Amino acid sequence: MSDASENTGLVKWIDERYHISPLLEFFRHKEVPLGAHPVLWYYLGGTTLFFFTVQILSGLLLLVHYQPGEATSYESIRYLTTKVPFGWLVRSVHCWSGHLMIISLVTHMFSTMLLTAYRPPRELTWVTGFALFGLALGFGFSGYLLPWNELAFFATAVGTDSVKSVPLLGDWLLNVLRGGPDVTINTLYRFFALHVCVLPIAAFGIIGVHLLFVQRQGMALPVGESEAPRGMKFFPNFALRDLLMWLICLIALLVLAQLFPYGAGIPGFEWELGQKADPLAPAFPGIKPEWYFLWVYQLLKEFPPHLLGLEGPQACLMVVTVLLAIWALVPWLDRAARAERSSPGFSDLGVGAILFIVFLTLKAWDIGGGGGADGQLPDPAAVARACAWILVPLGLAITLVRVMVFHHRWFILSGAALLHAALHGIGGLPYLVAGALTAPLPVVAIGFLAIRARRSAPSAGGRP
């Protein structure tokens, strides 16, 4: 690498006009810490960005043929996938890349959570990342309706319906979202504008800020460490590795898009066009949203029609809002990490959240419930039992790994999630009753720990 003063040719020409040498200097000296965490976690932000770029490019190609409208949305997508050369590939890549982007984003978010990388000074990186997670869900939800097929129509009708539960503003919000009291082509126009214009502009802005924060602050080190044992130059070493990772992602994407053009064939992870939407047709049973919304969908199903004076969905969405708010505010709530002390409770919160979401998602897939054939509905008790028998061993295995490999000793929240699943699935208690029985245990345990910690204040915390 040549020094800034030795810039020649084009770089020199640009530098004379725009003074880019401080920027080049910054990149020359930028390093990625090594040895602190497995390097794999560092690629996930990059892969998410890669899939987002694929989304923009394939989305632009779709936009060339897509015509929003009652008589054209479905027809133009059908024409694109059957008659336009490589049109099938563009749609398949766009759908696959969307799902892979969300998988990559969620993994990135949980890795950040489990590595406590959200702690100061990176609170705003976490918050912008959380906002990007919200935008990704918005992209998924708005894009789902655009082919104007039967499944999308009803899933959107069900999905938007939950907005009604917002106190006071519910009905108004529903009208704004749908462009009227029902899902009509006006809804599609709105979702189209959101999907191709509003959300991308917002995403560009927030991604820009998120990347700026990451570049300025670099990768987070483990709690209590001020310097990484080793470093790797960001440019070209890490950038080339990123490029290699993106290439691997592209290969995987193309292979999946070609071999499974209509998705993985799991509910919420498939996009066969099917029949055109018919607003007058009766809704059919078993309409499910995309897999990343399944946990909320299942939670809504677990709530009775009325609970503590609230409507069931209202109570459920309140719970979801509180959980998401806790998640967004983790950098401020985790006071131990703010003080550069280890916060095993929050690592366990991450694992607990995974177990909670996985259990609900497995249930939403009706695993082990039979049914399906002859329009028979699956048996909810059998589903709960089968899912609990998957989750409990999985949770125990994760705990064992945490004990043996990471020397974790704090399992109150993940333990509560497992106990909840076991009481519900194996014990046969209703989901909410099992939840109500389990919830006080971590509260009491955490309270007890807090009191004990306060008594022996000076010696609290620290990495085992």
Place this chain on the structure above:
Amino acid sequence: MRHLRIVLLLALAVGAAGSRAAEDLTPSEELSALLAALGADGEPLIGSREREYFDALPARARGLFRKAVRHELLTEASHLQEILALRLHPAKVELLMRDNCVVCHTDPSAQDPETLFSADPEASGSPLHLNLKKFATDVHFRRGLSCAGCHGGDPSDEDMADEIYERWPEAPERHEDRTWIPAFCASCHADSTFMRRFNPALPTDQYSKYKESRHGQRLFGEGDSKAAQCVSCHGVHGILGPKSPRSSVYPQAVPYTCGQCHADDEYMAGYLGSDGEPLPTDQLEEFETSVHGRALLDRGDLGAPACNDCHGNHAAMPPEISSIAQVCRACHAGNGELFDGAKHKQAFERHGWPECETCHGNHAIDEADDSMLSEPSDPLCYECHREYAGDNPDCIETAKYFHASITSLATETESLDELIHPLASMGLDVDALTATVGELRDILSQSRSQIHAFDRGEFAALEAQGWKTIGAARATVSKIEGEYRFRRAGLFVAVGIMILLAALIYLKIRKIESDT
């Protein structure tokens, strides 16, 4: 003059307003007392729903209740509750309350159960035909023809006129001898001038047809009061038109209405068919499992025939050999036309065989199947030919040829059809293939129809068209498979190039890292 006119108009307007004001819109004291009456348990006898319903009625309707109270036709809260609980449309409640016959005959305190109309006859112990709910939906009642229309008298009278007792035969007599009923209904229904006032589209020939029907012949000719007449199928109070899904003569209800008698062994005992054999009672059971029955009763296809579509309704007759072919042709015209030009026609006529029924059956008729042409599964053609056509080898060969070529066309069509879904799920364009398979299905249907001509000529042309279409479909399949191979190859090349690129990047990284 002009001023005088204005003054007069004003006076009229004020007078009109005054008379409106004079019309008391609030319930009278007695009616209020009935509305507020409490039961033995201290709870109001008129429920809150009924009270709300009453308050929402137009003033004119409420006025009719007040009038009934004033004339002491409505004296009990339970009576009022019974009427209000029907929650009839305001126009209907007016019709009902204007009719003193109904007002009296719904009053539990004034009527014995035998003459009491009640919303729940089982609970009140009334005869089932005195069902007030059903009566309020009756097609006659809806058009303003209430009790007096059949029973005589004047609905505005407060006492029953002698005419009412004279017009009808006494109960035991009228129940034993039903011969008076058709003429009674026909006194209106056969009068086109009268019927035009209510429903100009309704035919007025039911009575003349009925007299010719087997039912009519038995009732009038043999005085058999067990034979069905108007009331047996249409009911009495609560008669609904055939378009109402709750009607006993709605297409889906017809088989069960006929079956009330015709599926009842005991009731039908002693009745003989034209062949002198006892009439069977398994028609309903057979019809339910037939292709027509499944279409009508299971799929709700109202175009499928019920009993009356083949046998007629008012002119119900067993379709004899001479007419059965025409009955089937009413829907299956194409097959009938082919049969008319076939050699079989004369043979069937000569032997006196009913055309369609001989091969396809009647009430239990099933979907026609290709196996009907195959000797091992259905020896019908072959046995008949051996017995009556001197075992003509040409005919046997033709039947075998029909069976062989239809089966192979059908097998080929199915195998092409089975390809559509897997190819579509690989993301390939199957529109052309789907259309061609659709064409093939049409050709198959036409060839199956063509069998009824029992002639190789037209059939062979269709068969050739079928094989040509199969050839086109196969070409489409190989084109689609070619597209898939192209996609596969493209993927291999693209992935190969990318793997190479990845390897180069990997080597570059190794080199940079070994340099530093």
